[in-house]
Amino acid sequence: MYPDNFRYTKEHEWVLVEGDIGTVGITDHAQEELGDIVYVDLPKAGAHLEQGKSLGSVESVKAVSDVYSPVSGEVTEINPLLASQPEALNTDPHGNAWLVKIRLSAPAEASGLMSAADYQAYIGAEK
Amino acid sequence: MPAVPSLRATPLNSLHRAFGAKMVDFGGWDMPVQYSGIIDEHNTVRHAVGVFDVSHMGEIEIRGPEAAKLTDHVTTNAVGKLKIGQIHYSGLLYPHGGFVDDILVHKVADDHFFLCVNASNQEKDCEHIRAHNRFDAEVHFTSDDHAQIAIQGPHARATLQKLTSVDLAGIKYYWFADGEVCGTPARIAHTGYTGEDGFEIYVPPAEAVRLWSEVMRAGEEFGIKPCGLGARNTLRLEAKMALYGHEIDASISPLEADLGWIVKLDKGDFLGRDALLKQKETGLSRKLVGFEMRGRGIGRDGYEVFLDGAPAGWVTSGSPSPTLNKNIGLCYLPTAQAQIGRNIQIMIRNQPVDAITVETPFYKRAK
Numbered sequence: 001m002y003p004d005n006f007r008y009t010k011e012h013e014w015v016l017v018e019g020d021i022g023t024v025g026i027t028d029h030a031q032e033e034l035g036d037i038v039y040v041d042l043p044k045a046g047a048h049l050e051q052g053k054s055l056g057s058v059e060s061v062k063a064v065s066d067v068y069s070p071v072s073g074e075v076t077e078i079n080p081l082l083a084s085q086p087e088a089l090n091t092d093p094h095g096n097a098w099l100v101k102i103r104l105s106a107p108a109e110a111s112g113l114m115s116a117a118d119y120q121a122y123i124g125a126e127k
Numbered sequence: 128m129p130a131v132p133s134l135r136a137t138p139l140n141s142l143h144r145a146f147g148a149k150m151v152d153f154g155g156w157d158m159p160v161q162y163s164g165i166i167d168e169h170n171t172v173r174h175a176v177g178v179f180d181v182s183h184m185g186e187i188e189i190r191g192p193e194a195a196k197l198t199d200h201v202t203t204n205a206v207g208k209l210k211i212g213q214i215h216y217s218g219l220l221y222p223h224g225g226f227v228d229d230i231l232v233h234k235v236a237d238d239h240f241f242l243c244v245n246a247s248n249q250e251k252d253c254e255h256i257r258a259h260n261r262f263d264a265e266v267h268f269t270s271d272d273h274a275q276i277a278i279q280g281p282h283a284r285a286t287l288q289k290l291t292s293v294d295l296a297g298i299k300y301y302w303f304a305d306g307e308v309c310g311t312p313a314r315i316a317h318t319g320y321t322g323e324d325g326f327e328i329y330v331p332p333a334e335a336v337r338l339w340s341e342v343m344r345a346g347e348e349f350g351i352k353p354c355g356l357g358a359r360n361t362l363r364l365e366a367k368m369a370l371y372g373h374e375i376d377a378s379i380s381p382l383e384a385d386l387g388w389i390v391k392l393d394k395g396d397f398l399g400r401d402a403l404l405k406q407k408e409t410g411l412s413r414k415l416v417g418f419e420m421r422g423r424g425i426g427r428d429g430y431e432v433f434l435d436g437a438p439a440g441w442v443t444s445g446s447p448s449p450t451l452n453k454n455i456g457l458c459y460l461p462t463a464q465a466q467i468g469r470n471i472q473i474m475i476r477n478q479p480v481d482a483i484t485v486e487t488p489f490y491k492r493a494k
Contacts, residue, residue, distance in 0.1 A: 035149070035357065036166045038447050039425070057476070059425060061165045061447055062357050064476070090164075 001028060001120075003094055007070065007110045008119035013055075014094065015070040015102075017110045022071045025098040026058060026089065029123045034060040037089045040082040042100055047075045049102060051109050056099070058089065071109045073102040137182035138274050138335040148355060154247030154372075156183040159355040168358035169449040172321050176280035176346050177354040181320075181327065182335060185249025185270040187242040188235075193262035198240045201256050201398055202232060203381060205391040209234040214301045214318060217389050219244075219252055220399030224380040224406060228252045229369055231318060233303055241314070243275070243327075245371045259398060274335035278342055279325030279362075282349035287326050289345040290338075291315065295326070309334075309341045320359060322366025322490055364444050364455065365490035367417065373428055373443045374415055374457055382406050383459070385415045385487075413440065414465040417487035418473075420454035422480035426473035432458045433472040433479055439464060442473060448489060455489050456482075 006014040012030035016023045031037065039059040049055055049069040056067050078100050081088055088097040104110070114122060134157035143150065148159035159180065162168060171177045189198050199206040204217035211234050219227040228248040233241040244252045253268045260266055278287050284295050293306035293315055303316035314329040330338055343351060360370070369375050375384050382390065382403060390403060420426060425445055432440040445456030460471070467486055472479035 033149075035161055036164050039423070061361065061449075062160070064425075064427070 002116040004116045006094070006116060007113035008116065008122075009068065009070045009113055010122065011068045012123075013067060013070045015110055015113065017071075017104065017107065020104050020107065021076065022073065022102045022104050022110065023098050024055070024070060024100050024102060026067060026093055027119070028093050030058075030065075031090050031093045034058060034063065034065055036061045037086045040086045040089065040099070042078045042082065043075050045075050045078060049073060049075060051106070058086075067099065069102070070113055071102055071104055071106070073105040075100050076103050077101040135183070137180055138332040139180040139182060139339055142336055142339060143180065143353075146353065148353070151356070153183070153356055156246055158183060159353075161355040161357045162353045165355070165357035165361060166449045168352055168354040169361050171350065171352045172280045172323055172354060172358065172362055173450055174281065175350045175352075176278065176282040176286050176325075177321075177352050177358070178339065178342050178346065179277040179279065179354050179356075179359055180275075180335075180339070181277050181359075182274040182332070183246035184275050185244040185246060185252065185268075186273045186329070187244060187249070187253050187256065188267045188269050189240045189242065189256070189264055190267065191238055191262075191264035193264045194238045194240055197256070197260055197262040197264040197266075198232060198242075199394065199397060200262070201259050202230070203390045203397060203399065204232065205394040206232065206234075206240070207394065208391075211236060212302050212304065214303055214316060215389075218381050218386065218399075219255060220381070220397075220402075221377060222398055222402065224399045224402030225377040226371065226375040226379060226381070226384075227255050227377070229371055229375060229386075231316075233314070233316065235305075243329075248371060272331070273329045274332045275327060275329050276335065276339060276342065277319060277321075277325060277327045278346070279319045279321040279323050279354075280349075281324060282346065282351075283323070283325035286342065286346035286349060286351060287315070287328070290341055309338055311338060313338075320368055321362035322368070322488065323362070323492055360444075361446050361449060364446055364457070365448050365450055365488065367457065367488040370444060380406055383411055383413055383415065411462045413459045414462045415443065415457055416460055416465045416467070416484045417489060418456050418458055418471060418482045419485050420456075420473070420480065420482045421470075422482070424473070424475040424478075424480040425454045426456045426458070426475060426480070426482060431474040432460060433474060434460070434464050434469075436472075439471075445473075450490050455485075457487075460484070
């Protein structure tokens with residue numbers, strides 16, 4: 001369920017680092033908690049993000065939830081799928097429904113995040 | 128996972144947990160917010176049949192020679208017009224005209240009225256009625272004697288009919304019958320909070336789990352699904368049914384809430400009547416109206432409403448409408464500005480987003 005090559009945050013985001021690019025999304029646990037997702041608000045390409053600061057928001061039928069950036073850097077790409085199919089976040093949060101790609105300004109940050117095993121223990125404990 | 132100990136639980140609590148419902152704290156109650164998903168459950172009720180645990184709702188019974196007098200005194204609707212077996216929607220008001228609660232009044236007998244009240248208001252309601260009981264009547268708090276299951280949707284009647292010998296087609300809308308469901312005594316009411324056809328049954332708590340399972344089995348051929356409070360909210364909002372704490376509360380009168388139809392000023396004196404008469408004379412300062420979002424976003428509960436750049440009101444409920452595929456809501460606006468078709472702005476996360484006032488209800492079922 002939770003890929004071993006991702007790193008995870010306590011706010012339920014994930015990042016996959018490949019070279020100097022980090023692909024960011026929300027976890028399956030996050031989409032499960034939110035329920036039916038109807039809107040995704042993302043920054044524009046070129047925006048600078050800081051680790052732990054707001055990246056955008058995800059809105060479900062019942063609530064709005066902030067998404068925090070797991071890493072710092074410049075947004076190089078936003079996922080065009082989510083404007084037309086926000087519900088993809090409910091079905092494929094770790095794959096096709098990634099949110100943004102970020103050119104990392106501090107690549108070491110990701111190693112401070114949780115591993116898949118740690119994250120699963122964390123959400124187990126959170127329940 | 129067991130229920131959180133500080134929260135109150137219905138007799139169906141462990142069943143919800145066993146079947147994977149997502150549970151939330153709803154006004155101090157540990158309740159299922161969703162099973163398969165709010166949109167899926169919503170559509171199931173609109174097109175097939177859904178079942179809800181509404182056992183958290185409270186029951187108060189007024190009995191005795193002057194039961195009708197007391198009931199009439201504490202509620203806004205005309206109890207004298209109710210026939211035995213009939214139900215009406217009504218308001219319990221403070222003397223200043225604000226809502227203690229909104230309730231359903233069932234006339235069981237000339238000397239017996241059965242009130243269904245909101246979960247988080249039930250103790251307050253009972254105290255309020257008792258405090259105003261200067262009649263030869265008794266007020267019994269009987270919530271613990273009742274579980275309540277709502278079966279709602281176009282196939283609700285066919286589902287429930289399999290489980291009872293009571294002729295459901297013979298129970299008109301907002302009437303009830305006392306009978307048996309699966310051999311258990313049940314009060315079968317032709318009511319609901321979804322804008323769809325359906326029934327709400329009041330049953331002994333010890334039988335709730337068995338009856339829920341029987342209802343699920345009876346509805347299987349229609350694609351019945353268990354539904355949570357999330358879908359109950361989107362369904363009631365489309366039908367523009369008020370929710371206490373949102374459209375109505377102690378500071379809001381039924382006239383402001385567009386519920387003038389439950390207020391019978393000519394029935395004689397009742398709690399809140401003078402305040403409502405005064406409001407009628409001087410005119411209402413604000414009014415509840417429906418809106419649809421024009422811009423991108425959802426105007427949610429508590430968001431500010433702006434008219435021509437200035438704050439003018441607030442959203443009481445707002446949500447995507449699964450049936451209409453639009454974002455809808457209800458808000459209070461100054462009466463003079465509350466006409467249909469007016470452009471308004473809703474402050475969504477510090478950004479004004481365009482919306483327009485519209486006719487309500489947003490959804491009305493075909494009869």
